[in-house]
Amino acid sequence: MEYIFILGRNPELSILELKSRLGSFSYRQVGNAILTDVPQLNKGFITKLGGTIAIGEVVNIKKLDTSYIKSNKPRYVIWNFSDNEKFYEEIREELKSRFREEGFKATEKRISDFLKLQSGQEVRNLSSSKLIDEQYFVFNDRFGRIIETCDYEKLxxxxxxxxxxxxxxxxxxxxxxxxxxxxxxxxxxxxxxxxxxxxxxxxxxxxxxxxxxxxxxxxxxxxxxxxxxxxxxxxxxxxxxxxxxxxxxxxxxxxxxxxxxxxxxxxxxxxxxxxxxxxxxxxxxxxxxxxxxxxxxxxxxxxxxxxxxxxxxxxxxxxxxxxxxxxxxxxxxxxxxxxxxxxxxxxxxxxxxxxxxxx
Ligand SMILES: C[S@@+](CC[C@H](N)C(=O)[O-])C[C@H]1O[C@@H](n2cnc3c(N)ncnc32)[C@H](O)[C@@H]1O
Structure with missing residues:
Protein backbone atom coordinates (compact mmCIF):
# COMPACT_ATOMS: atom_id res chain seq x y z
CA MET A 1 0.00 0.00 0.00
CA GLU A 2 1.26 3.50 -0.77
CA TYR A 3 1.16 5.91 2.17
CA ILE A 4 2.47 9.34 2.99
CA PHE A 5 3.72 10.15 6.47
CA ILE A 6 3.70 13.83 7.42
CA LEU A 7 6.49 14.12 9.95
CA GLY A 8 7.21 16.38 12.93
CA ARG A 9 10.02 18.89 13.28
CA ASN A 10 12.82 16.33 13.05
CA PRO A 11 12.09 14.27 9.91
CA GLU A 12 15.40 12.36 10.06
CA LEU A 13 14.57 11.01 13.53
CA SER A 14 10.93 10.35 12.60
CA ILE A 15 11.99 8.27 9.57
CA LEU A 16 14.32 6.18 11.76
CA GLU A 17 11.43 5.69 14.19
CA LEU A 18 9.16 4.46 11.36
CA LYS A 19 11.86 2.09 10.06
CA SER A 20 12.29 0.61 13.55
CA ARG A 21 8.60 -0.31 13.51
CA LEU A 22 7.95 -1.11 9.84
CA GLY A 23 11.33 -2.51 8.77
CA SER A 24 13.52 -0.85 6.19
CA PHE A 25 11.75 0.86 3.27
CA SER A 26 12.64 3.16 0.44
CA TYR A 27 10.85 6.49 0.17
CA ARG A 28 10.61 9.82 -1.58
CA GLN A 29 10.76 12.93 0.59
CA VAL A 30 9.37 16.42 0.04
CA GLY A 31 9.90 18.76 3.02
CA ASN A 32 8.52 16.99 6.07
CA ALA A 33 6.55 14.36 4.13
CA ILE A 34 7.60 10.98 2.76
CA LEU A 35 5.85 8.71 0.28
CA THR A 36 6.47 5.00 0.71
CA ASP A 37 5.10 1.57 -0.13
CA VAL A 38 4.64 -0.63 2.95
CA PRO A 39 2.26 -3.44 3.99
CA GLN A 40 -1.20 -2.30 5.15
CA LEU A 41 -1.02 -0.42 8.45
CA ASN A 42 -3.10 -1.40 11.47
CA LYS A 43 -5.82 1.05 12.46
CA GLY A 44 -4.59 3.50 15.10
CA PHE A 45 -0.93 3.06 14.05
CA ILE A 46 -0.35 6.81 14.51
CA THR A 47 -1.07 6.57 18.26
CA LYS A 48 2.00 4.33 18.58
CA LEU A 49 4.30 6.92 17.01
CA GLY A 50 5.96 10.02 18.47
CA GLY A 51 7.30 11.68 15.33
CA THR A 52 4.43 11.54 12.83
CA ILE A 53 1.78 14.27 12.53
CA ALA A 54 -0.49 12.53 9.99
CA ILE A 55 -0.75 9.46 7.77
CA GLY A 56 -2.33 9.52 4.32
CA GLU A 57 -3.31 6.77 1.92
CA VAL A 58 -2.73 7.15 -1.82
CA VAL A 59 -5.96 6.77 -3.82
CA ASN A 60 -7.04 7.19 -7.39
CA ILE A 61 -9.12 10.37 -7.37
CA LYS A 62 -11.57 8.76 -9.80
CA LYS A 63 -12.22 6.02 -7.24
CA LEU A 64 -12.35 8.33 -4.21
CA ASP A 65 -15.06 7.10 -1.86
CA THR A 66 -17.00 10.03 -0.37
CA SER A 67 -19.57 7.95 1.52
CA TYR A 68 -17.64 8.39 4.81
CA ILE A 69 -18.11 12.20 4.76
CA LYS A 70 -20.55 13.00 7.55
CA SER A 71 -21.37 16.66 6.88
CA ASN A 72 -23.02 17.85 3.69
CA LYS A 73 -21.00 21.07 4.08
CA PRO A 74 -17.52 19.60 4.55
CA ARG A 75 -14.54 21.91 4.98
CA TYR A 76 -11.46 20.36 3.51
CA VAL A 77 -7.79 21.07 2.86
CA ILE A 78 -5.34 19.75 0.30
CA TRP A 79 -1.77 19.46 1.56
CA ASN A 80 0.49 20.21 -1.37
CA PHE A 81 3.76 18.26 -1.47
CA SER A 82 4.14 18.63 -5.20
CA ASP A 83 6.18 21.01 -7.28
CA ASN A 84 3.93 20.15 -10.18
CA GLU A 85 1.53 23.11 -9.87
CA LYS A 86 -0.49 21.96 -12.88
CA PHE A 87 -1.26 18.58 -11.30
CA TYR A 88 -2.13 20.24 -7.99
CA GLU A 89 -4.54 22.67 -9.71
CA GLU A 90 -6.11 19.80 -11.67
CA ILE A 91 -6.72 17.90 -8.45
CA ARG A 92 -8.27 20.99 -6.83
CA GLU A 93 -10.67 21.40 -9.76
CA GLU A 94 -11.51 17.71 -9.93
CA LEU A 95 -12.26 17.50 -6.24
CA LYS A 96 -14.41 20.62 -6.43
CA SER A 97 -16.51 19.27 -9.27
CA ARG A 98 -16.77 15.83 -7.61
CA PHE A 99 -18.22 17.43 -4.48
CA ARG A 100 -20.60 19.58 -6.55
CA GLU A 101 -21.83 16.58 -8.57
CA GLU A 102 -22.48 14.61 -5.38
CA GLY A 103 -24.52 17.44 -3.81
CA PHE A 104 -21.98 18.55 -1.16
CA LYS A 105 -21.60 22.24 -0.34
CA ALA A 106 -17.88 21.80 0.27
CA THR A 107 -15.40 24.58 1.07
CA GLU A 108 -11.69 24.29 0.44
CA LYS A 109 -9.64 25.85 3.26
CA ARG A 110 -6.07 27.00 2.68
CA ILE A 111 -3.40 26.13 5.24
CA SER A 112 -1.91 29.25 6.77
CA ASP A 113 0.06 27.95 9.74
CA PHE A 114 3.75 27.02 9.55
CA LEU A 115 5.96 24.50 11.31
CA LYS A 116 9.66 25.27 11.65
CA LEU A 117 11.75 22.14 11.19
CA GLN A 118 14.96 21.52 13.16
CA SER A 119 16.86 22.27 9.94
CA GLY A 120 15.37 25.80 9.94
CA GLN A 121 13.12 25.09 6.93
CA GLU A 122 9.49 26.23 7.32
CA VAL A 123 6.68 23.97 6.14
CA ARG A 124 2.91 24.29 6.17
CA ASN A 125 1.21 22.92 9.26
CA LEU A 126 -2.44 22.42 10.02
CA SER A 127 -2.94 23.48 13.63
CA SER A 128 -6.69 24.01 13.83
CA SER A 129 -7.69 20.62 12.48
CA LYS A 130 -10.88 20.65 14.58
CA LEU A 131 -12.32 23.10 12.03
CA ILE A 132 -11.53 20.79 9.13
CA ASP A 133 -13.66 17.78 8.20
CA GLU A 134 -11.51 16.22 5.49
CA GLN A 135 -7.84 16.37 4.53
CA TYR A 136 -6.38 15.35 1.20
CA PHE A 137 -2.89 15.60 -0.23
CA VAL A 138 -0.96 15.84 -3.45
CA PHE A 139 2.53 14.36 -3.39
CA ASN A 140 4.34 14.69 -6.71
CA ASP A 141 1.99 12.79 -9.05
CA ARG A 142 -0.03 11.08 -6.30
CA PHE A 143 -3.31 12.10 -4.70
CA GLY A 144 -4.72 10.72 -1.49
CA ARG A 145 -6.64 11.13 1.70
CA ILE A 146 -5.35 11.68 5.24
CA ILE A 147 -6.56 8.71 7.27
CA GLU A 148 -5.06 9.36 10.72
CA THR A 149 -3.83 12.46 12.55
CA CYS A 150 -2.01 12.82 15.85
CA ASP A 151 -4.21 14.08 18.67
CA TYR A 152 -1.82 16.67 20.14
CA GLU A 153 -4.40 18.11 22.51
CA LYS A 154 -5.04 14.76 24.15
CA LEU A 155 -1.31 14.05 24.52
C1 LIG B 1 17.28 13.81 33.39
S1 LIG B 1 16.58 12.99 34.73
C2 LIG B 1 15.56 11.82 33.94
C3 LIG B 1 14.27 12.42 33.57
C4 LIG B 1 13.23 11.38 33.29
N1 LIG B 1 13.20 11.03 31.89
C5 LIG B 1 11.87 11.86 33.77
O1 LIG B 1 10.88 11.62 33.10
O2 LIG B 1 11.76 12.44 34.84
C6 LIG B 1 17.87 12.02 35.33
C7 LIG B 1 17.53 11.20 36.57
O3 LIG B 1 18.63 10.30 36.79
C8 LIG B 1 18.83 10.15 38.19
N2 LIG B 1 20.22 9.67 38.35
C9 LIG B 1 21.38 10.36 38.16
N3 LIG B 1 22.45 9.55 38.37
C10 LIG B 1 21.95 8.32 38.67
C11 LIG B 1 22.55 7.07 38.95
N4 LIG B 1 23.87 6.91 38.98
N5 LIG B 1 21.73 6.01 39.20
C12 LIG B 1 20.38 6.17 39.20
N6 LIG B 1 19.77 7.33 38.93
C13 LIG B 1 20.53 8.40 38.67
C14 LIG B 1 18.52 11.50 38.76
O4 LIG B 1 18.12 11.38 40.11
C15 LIG B 1 17.38 12.00 37.86
O5 LIG B 1 16.12 11.72 38.42
Missing amino acids: EKQDMEKPVRRESLAISPRLAKIMINLSKAEQDETIVDPFCGVGVIAQEALRLEIKVIGIDKDSEAIKGILKNLKWGKFQEKNYQIINTDSITAKIKKSNALVTEPSLGQVLKYAPNKEIASGIIKEYEKLIIKVLNNLKDSVSGRFVFTGPFIQTTSKTGIKRMGCDANKIINSTGLKLVSGFPVAEFRENQVVGREIFVLEH
Whole structure:
Protein backbone atom coordinates (compact mmCIF):
# COMPACT_ATOMS: atom_id res chain seq x y z
CA MET A 1 0.00 0.00 0.00
CA GLU A 2 1.26 3.50 -0.77
CA TYR A 3 1.16 5.91 2.17
CA ILE A 4 2.47 9.34 2.99
CA PHE A 5 3.72 10.15 6.47
CA ILE A 6 3.70 13.83 7.42
CA LEU A 7 6.49 14.12 9.95
CA GLY A 8 7.21 16.38 12.93
CA ARG A 9 10.02 18.89 13.28
CA ASN A 10 12.82 16.33 13.05
CA PRO A 11 12.09 14.27 9.91
CA GLU A 12 15.40 12.36 10.06
CA LEU A 13 14.57 11.01 13.53
CA SER A 14 10.93 10.35 12.60
CA ILE A 15 11.99 8.27 9.57
CA LEU A 16 14.32 6.18 11.76
CA GLU A 17 11.43 5.69 14.19
CA LEU A 18 9.16 4.46 11.36
CA LYS A 19 11.86 2.09 10.06
CA SER A 20 12.29 0.61 13.55
CA ARG A 21 8.60 -0.31 13.51
CA LEU A 22 7.95 -1.11 9.84
CA GLY A 23 11.33 -2.51 8.77
CA SER A 24 13.52 -0.85 6.19
CA PHE A 25 11.75 0.86 3.27
CA SER A 26 12.64 3.16 0.44
CA TYR A 27 10.85 6.49 0.17
CA ARG A 28 10.61 9.82 -1.58
CA GLN A 29 10.76 12.93 0.59
CA VAL A 30 9.37 16.42 0.04
CA GLY A 31 9.90 18.76 3.02
CA ASN A 32 8.52 16.99 6.07
CA ALA A 33 6.55 14.36 4.13
CA ILE A 34 7.60 10.98 2.76
CA LEU A 35 5.85 8.71 0.28
CA THR A 36 6.47 5.00 0.71
CA ASP A 37 5.10 1.57 -0.13
CA VAL A 38 4.64 -0.63 2.95
CA PRO A 39 2.26 -3.44 3.99
CA GLN A 40 -1.20 -2.30 5.15
CA LEU A 41 -1.02 -0.42 8.45
CA ASN A 42 -3.10 -1.40 11.47
CA LYS A 43 -5.82 1.05 12.46
CA GLY A 44 -4.59 3.50 15.10
CA PHE A 45 -0.93 3.06 14.05
CA ILE A 46 -0.35 6.81 14.51
CA THR A 47 -1.07 6.57 18.26
CA LYS A 48 2.00 4.33 18.58
CA LEU A 49 4.30 6.92 17.01
CA GLY A 50 5.96 10.02 18.47
CA GLY A 51 7.30 11.68 15.33
CA THR A 52 4.43 11.54 12.83
CA ILE A 53 1.78 14.27 12.53
CA ALA A 54 -0.49 12.53 9.99
CA ILE A 55 -0.75 9.46 7.77
CA GLY A 56 -2.33 9.52 4.32
CA GLU A 57 -3.31 6.77 1.92
CA VAL A 58 -2.73 7.15 -1.82
CA VAL A 59 -5.96 6.77 -3.82
CA ASN A 60 -7.04 7.19 -7.39
CA ILE A 61 -9.12 10.37 -7.37
CA LYS A 62 -11.57 8.76 -9.80
CA LYS A 63 -12.22 6.02 -7.24
CA LEU A 64 -12.35 8.33 -4.21
CA ASP A 65 -15.06 7.10 -1.86
CA THR A 66 -17.00 10.03 -0.37
CA SER A 67 -19.57 7.95 1.52
CA TYR A 68 -17.64 8.39 4.81
CA ILE A 69 -18.11 12.20 4.76
CA LYS A 70 -20.55 13.00 7.55
CA SER A 71 -21.37 16.66 6.88
CA ASN A 72 -23.02 17.85 3.69
CA LYS A 73 -21.00 21.07 4.08
CA PRO A 74 -17.52 19.60 4.55
CA ARG A 75 -14.54 21.91 4.98
CA TYR A 76 -11.46 20.36 3.51
CA VAL A 77 -7.79 21.07 2.86
CA ILE A 78 -5.34 19.75 0.30
CA TRP A 79 -1.77 19.46 1.56
CA ASN A 80 0.49 20.21 -1.37
CA PHE A 81 3.76 18.26 -1.47
CA SER A 82 4.14 18.63 -5.20
CA ASP A 83 6.18 21.01 -7.28
CA ASN A 84 3.93 20.15 -10.18
CA GLU A 85 1.53 23.11 -9.87
CA LYS A 86 -0.49 21.96 -12.88
CA PHE A 87 -1.26 18.58 -11.30
CA TYR A 88 -2.13 20.24 -7.99
CA GLU A 89 -4.54 22.67 -9.71
CA GLU A 90 -6.11 19.80 -11.67
CA ILE A 91 -6.72 17.90 -8.45
CA ARG A 92 -8.27 20.99 -6.83
CA GLU A 93 -10.67 21.40 -9.76
CA GLU A 94 -11.51 17.71 -9.93
CA LEU A 95 -12.26 17.50 -6.24
CA LYS A 96 -14.41 20.62 -6.43
CA SER A 97 -16.51 19.27 -9.27
CA ARG A 98 -16.77 15.83 -7.61
CA PHE A 99 -18.22 17.43 -4.48
CA ARG A 100 -20.60 19.58 -6.55
CA GLU A 101 -21.83 16.58 -8.57
CA GLU A 102 -22.48 14.61 -5.38
CA GLY A 103 -24.52 17.44 -3.81
CA PHE A 104 -21.98 18.55 -1.16
CA LYS A 105 -21.60 22.24 -0.34
CA ALA A 106 -17.88 21.80 0.27
CA THR A 107 -15.40 24.58 1.07
CA GLU A 108 -11.69 24.29 0.44
CA LYS A 109 -9.64 25.85 3.26
CA ARG A 110 -6.07 27.00 2.68
CA ILE A 111 -3.40 26.13 5.24
CA SER A 112 -1.91 29.25 6.77
CA ASP A 113 0.06 27.95 9.74
CA PHE A 114 3.75 27.02 9.55
CA LEU A 115 5.96 24.50 11.31
CA LYS A 116 9.66 25.27 11.65
CA LEU A 117 11.75 22.14 11.19
CA GLN A 118 14.96 21.52 13.16
CA SER A 119 16.86 22.27 9.94
CA GLY A 120 15.37 25.80 9.94
CA GLN A 121 13.12 25.09 6.93
CA GLU A 122 9.49 26.23 7.32
CA VAL A 123 6.68 23.97 6.14
CA ARG A 124 2.91 24.29 6.17
CA ASN A 125 1.21 22.92 9.26
CA LEU A 126 -2.44 22.42 10.02
CA SER A 127 -2.94 23.48 13.63
CA SER A 128 -6.69 24.01 13.83
CA SER A 129 -7.69 20.62 12.48
CA LYS A 130 -10.88 20.65 14.58
CA LEU A 131 -12.32 23.10 12.03
CA ILE A 132 -11.53 20.79 9.13
CA ASP A 133 -13.66 17.78 8.20
CA GLU A 134 -11.51 16.22 5.49
CA GLN A 135 -7.84 16.37 4.53
CA TYR A 136 -6.38 15.35 1.20
CA PHE A 137 -2.89 15.60 -0.23
CA VAL A 138 -0.96 15.84 -3.45
CA PHE A 139 2.53 14.36 -3.39
CA ASN A 140 4.34 14.69 -6.71
CA ASP A 141 1.99 12.79 -9.05
CA ARG A 142 -0.03 11.08 -6.30
CA PHE A 143 -3.31 12.10 -4.70
CA GLY A 144 -4.72 10.72 -1.49
CA ARG A 145 -6.64 11.13 1.70
CA ILE A 146 -5.35 11.68 5.24
CA ILE A 147 -6.56 8.71 7.27
CA GLU A 148 -5.06 9.36 10.72
CA THR A 149 -3.83 12.46 12.55
CA CYS A 150 -2.01 12.82 15.85
CA ASP A 151 -4.21 14.08 18.67
CA TYR A 152 -1.82 16.67 20.14
CA GLU A 153 -4.40 18.11 22.51
CA LYS A 154 -5.04 14.76 24.15
CA LEU A 155 -1.31 14.05 24.52
CA GLU A 156 -0.61 17.45 26.03
CA LYS A 157 -3.53 17.21 28.41
CA GLN A 158 -2.41 13.77 29.56
CA ASP A 159 1.07 15.15 30.29
CA MET A 160 -0.05 18.38 31.98
CA GLU A 161 -2.49 16.64 34.30
CA LYS A 162 -0.14 14.07 35.81
CA PRO A 163 0.52 14.77 39.51
CA VAL A 164 4.35 15.09 39.47
CA ARG A 165 6.09 17.03 36.68
CA ARG A 166 9.72 18.17 36.51
CA GLU A 167 9.84 20.26 33.39
CA SER A 168 13.53 21.17 33.38
CA LEU A 169 14.62 17.52 33.74
CA ALA A 170 12.07 15.61 31.72
CA ILE A 171 11.87 14.76 28.05
CA SER A 172 8.64 15.22 26.12
CA PRO A 173 6.23 12.27 25.87
CA ARG A 174 6.65 12.42 22.08
CA LEU A 175 10.43 12.04 22.26
CA ALA A 176 10.02 9.28 24.85
CA LYS A 177 7.75 7.42 22.42
CA ILE A 178 10.21 7.87 19.55
CA MET A 179 13.01 6.44 21.70
CA ILE A 180 10.90 3.45 22.79
CA ASN A 181 10.11 2.73 19.15
CA LEU A 182 13.80 3.03 18.24
CA SER A 183 14.48 0.33 20.86
CA LYS A 184 12.23 -2.07 18.89
CA ALA A 185 10.80 -3.40 22.18
CA GLU A 186 7.54 -5.23 21.49
CA GLN A 187 4.30 -5.53 23.43
CA ASP A 188 4.77 -7.59 26.66
CA GLU A 189 8.55 -7.25 26.48
CA THR A 190 10.49 -5.30 29.14
CA ILE A 191 12.58 -2.15 28.90
CA VAL A 192 14.82 -0.77 31.64
CA ASP A 193 15.16 2.97 32.29
CA PRO A 194 18.17 3.38 34.63
CA PHE A 195 17.53 7.15 35.08
CA CYS A 196 13.76 6.96 35.32
CA GLY A 197 13.10 10.25 37.17
CA VAL A 198 9.36 10.83 37.53
CA GLY A 199 8.68 8.45 34.68
CA VAL A 200 7.95 10.01 31.28
CA ILE A 201 9.56 7.06 29.45
CA ALA A 202 7.97 4.54 31.82
CA GLN A 203 4.47 5.91 31.20
CA GLU A 204 4.82 5.97 27.44
CA ALA A 205 6.17 2.39 27.45
CA LEU A 206 3.30 1.17 29.62
CA ARG A 207 0.83 2.91 27.29
CA LEU A 208 2.39 0.89 24.46
CA GLU A 209 1.90 -2.23 26.64
CA ILE A 210 5.63 -2.66 27.21
CA LYS A 211 6.77 -3.56 30.75
CA VAL A 212 9.21 -1.33 32.61
CA ILE A 213 12.00 -1.55 35.16
CA GLY A 214 12.70 1.99 36.41
CA ILE A 215 15.77 2.85 38.49
CA ASP A 216 16.62 6.16 40.14
CA LYS A 217 18.99 6.93 42.99
CA ASP A 218 16.87 9.89 44.14
CA SER A 219 14.13 8.82 46.56
CA GLU A 220 12.04 11.92 45.69
CA ALA A 221 12.03 10.90 42.02
CA ILE A 222 10.97 7.40 43.08
CA LYS A 223 8.04 8.81 45.05
CA GLY A 224 7.16 10.90 41.99
CA ILE A 225 7.21 8.04 39.48
CA LEU A 226 5.15 5.81 41.79
CA LYS A 227 2.56 8.56 42.17
CA ASN A 228 2.44 9.16 38.41
CA LEU A 229 2.11 5.47 37.54
CA LYS A 230 -0.64 5.00 40.10
CA TRP A 231 -2.44 8.03 38.65
CA GLY A 232 -2.04 6.53 35.15
CA LYS A 233 -3.83 3.38 36.44
CA PHE A 234 -1.13 1.09 35.06
CA GLN A 235 -1.15 -2.45 36.42
CA GLU A 236 1.51 -2.89 39.10
CA LYS A 237 2.54 -6.25 37.70
CA ASN A 238 3.83 -4.44 34.61
CA TYR A 239 6.40 -2.27 36.36
CA GLN A 240 9.18 -2.56 38.91
CA ILE A 241 10.66 0.62 40.40
CA ILE A 242 14.01 0.44 42.20
CA ASN A 243 15.58 3.15 44.35
CA THR A 244 19.29 2.56 43.81
CA ASP A 245 22.39 3.60 41.88
CA SER A 246 22.35 2.31 38.28
CA ILE A 247 26.12 1.96 38.31
CA THR A 248 25.76 -1.06 40.59
CA ALA A 249 22.05 -2.06 40.26
CA LYS A 250 21.24 -5.68 39.49
CA ILE A 251 18.18 -6.31 37.33
CA LYS A 252 16.43 -9.24 35.71
CA LYS A 253 16.81 -9.86 31.97
CA SER A 254 15.30 -7.11 29.82
CA ASN A 255 14.75 -6.65 26.11
CA ALA A 256 16.00 -3.08 25.75
CA LEU A 257 17.29 -0.03 27.60
CA VAL A 258 15.69 3.38 26.98
CA THR A 259 16.78 6.37 29.01
CA GLU A 260 17.55 10.04 29.41
CA PRO A 261 20.51 10.25 31.85
CA SER A 262 21.35 13.47 33.68
CA LEU A 263 22.68 15.70 30.91
CA GLY A 264 24.60 17.96 33.31
CA GLN A 265 23.55 21.28 34.82
CA VAL A 266 20.72 23.33 33.29
CA LEU A 267 22.48 26.15 31.38
CA LYS A 268 20.87 29.47 30.44
CA TYR A 269 23.78 30.72 28.33
CA ALA A 270 26.12 28.92 25.96
CA PRO A 271 29.30 28.04 27.89
CA ASN A 272 32.82 28.11 26.45
CA LYS A 273 34.37 24.95 25.01
CA GLU A 274 36.21 23.99 28.20
CA ILE A 275 33.08 24.05 30.36
CA ALA A 276 31.05 22.16 27.74
CA SER A 277 33.79 19.59 27.38
CA GLY A 278 33.89 19.09 31.20
CA ILE A 279 30.12 18.45 31.29
CA ILE A 280 30.38 15.98 28.42
CA LYS A 281 33.28 14.07 30.03
CA GLU A 282 31.28 13.67 33.26
CA TYR A 283 28.31 12.43 31.24
CA GLU A 284 30.48 9.95 29.31
CA LYS A 285 31.91 8.51 32.55
CA LEU A 286 28.40 7.99 33.95
CA ILE A 287 26.82 6.42 30.84
CA ILE A 288 29.81 4.09 30.30
CA LYS A 289 29.61 2.82 33.89
CA VAL A 290 25.85 2.25 33.67
CA LEU A 291 26.04 0.54 30.26
CA ASN A 292 28.84 -1.75 31.48
CA ASN A 293 26.83 -2.64 34.58
CA LEU A 294 23.59 -3.40 32.70
CA LYS A 295 24.71 -4.63 29.27
CA ASP A 296 24.60 -8.35 30.13
CA SER A 297 21.02 -8.01 31.37
CA VAL A 298 19.79 -6.34 28.16
CA SER A 299 19.46 -8.44 25.02
CA GLY A 300 18.37 -5.82 22.49
CA ARG A 301 19.00 -2.15 21.82
CA PHE A 302 20.34 0.58 24.10
CA VAL A 303 18.66 3.92 23.32
CA PHE A 304 19.76 6.99 25.24
CA THR A 305 20.16 10.74 24.96
CA GLY A 306 23.46 12.55 25.35
CA PRO A 307 24.09 16.30 25.85
CA PHE A 308 24.54 18.38 22.68
CA ILE A 309 25.77 21.68 24.04
CA GLN A 310 25.89 25.07 22.34
CA THR A 311 29.32 26.60 22.79
CA THR A 312 30.56 30.09 22.09
CA SER A 313 33.74 30.53 20.11
CA LYS A 314 35.34 33.15 17.90
CA THR A 315 33.75 31.53 14.86
CA GLY A 316 30.21 31.73 16.30
CA ILE A 317 27.91 29.20 17.92
CA LYS A 318 28.56 25.49 17.50
CA ARG A 319 27.32 22.38 19.25
CA MET A 320 29.41 19.79 21.03
CA GLY A 321 28.31 16.22 21.76
CA CYS A 322 29.95 13.18 23.26
CA ASP A 323 32.50 10.91 21.68
CA ALA A 324 30.60 7.90 20.31
CA ASN A 325 33.87 5.97 19.77
CA LYS A 326 34.81 6.36 23.42
CA ILE A 327 31.43 4.91 24.50
CA ILE A 328 31.68 2.06 22.00
CA ASN A 329 35.29 1.20 22.85
CA SER A 330 34.66 1.28 26.59
CA THR A 331 31.52 -0.88 26.49
CA GLY A 332 32.09 -3.25 23.56
CA LEU A 333 28.65 -2.27 22.18
CA LYS A 334 28.15 -1.23 18.54
CA LEU A 335 26.57 1.91 17.17
CA VAL A 336 23.48 1.25 15.02
CA SER A 337 23.94 2.85 11.59
CA GLY A 338 22.33 6.29 11.21
CA PHE A 339 23.01 7.34 14.83
CA PRO A 340 23.60 9.56 16.70
CA VAL A 341 20.86 11.92 15.53
CA ALA A 342 20.69 15.50 16.85
CA GLU A 343 17.46 16.67 18.49
CA PHE A 344 17.33 20.27 19.67
CA ARG A 345 15.60 23.61 19.35
CA GLU A 346 17.55 26.57 18.06
CA ASN A 347 17.44 28.47 21.36
CA GLN A 348 18.12 25.43 23.57
CA VAL A 349 21.61 25.60 25.14
CA VAL A 350 21.68 21.90 26.06
CA GLY A 351 20.11 19.95 23.22
CA ARG A 352 20.29 16.22 22.76
CA GLU A 353 21.84 13.57 20.59
CA ILE A 354 20.00 10.26 20.38
CA PHE A 355 22.28 7.21 20.49
CA VAL A 356 21.25 3.67 19.60
CA LEU A 357 23.70 0.85 20.42
CA GLU A 358 23.43 -2.92 20.28
CA HIS A 359 25.52 -6.01 21.09
C1 LIG B 1 17.28 13.81 33.39
S1 LIG B 1 16.58 12.99 34.73
C2 LIG B 1 15.56 11.82 33.94
C3 LIG B 1 14.27 12.42 33.57
C4 LIG B 1 13.23 11.38 33.29
N1 LIG B 1 13.20 11.03 31.89
C5 LIG B 1 11.87 11.86 33.77
O1 LIG B 1 10.88 11.62 33.10
O2 LIG B 1 11.76 12.44 34.84
C6 LIG B 1 17.87 12.02 35.33
C7 LIG B 1 17.53 11.20 36.57
O3 LIG B 1 18.63 10.30 36.79
C8 LIG B 1 18.83 10.15 38.19
N2 LIG B 1 20.22 9.67 38.35
C9 LIG B 1 21.38 10.36 38.16
N3 LIG B 1 22.45 9.55 38.37
C10 LIG B 1 21.95 8.32 38.67
C11 LIG B 1 22.55 7.07 38.95
N4 LIG B 1 23.87 6.91 38.98
N5 LIG B 1 21.73 6.01 39.20
C12 LIG B 1 20.38 6.17 39.20
N6 LIG B 1 19.77 7.33 38.93
C13 LIG B 1 20.53 8.40 38.67
C14 LIG B 1 18.52 11.50 38.76
O4 LIG B 1 18.12 11.38 40.11
C15 LIG B 1 17.38 12.00 37.86
O5 LIG B 1 16.12 11.72 38.42
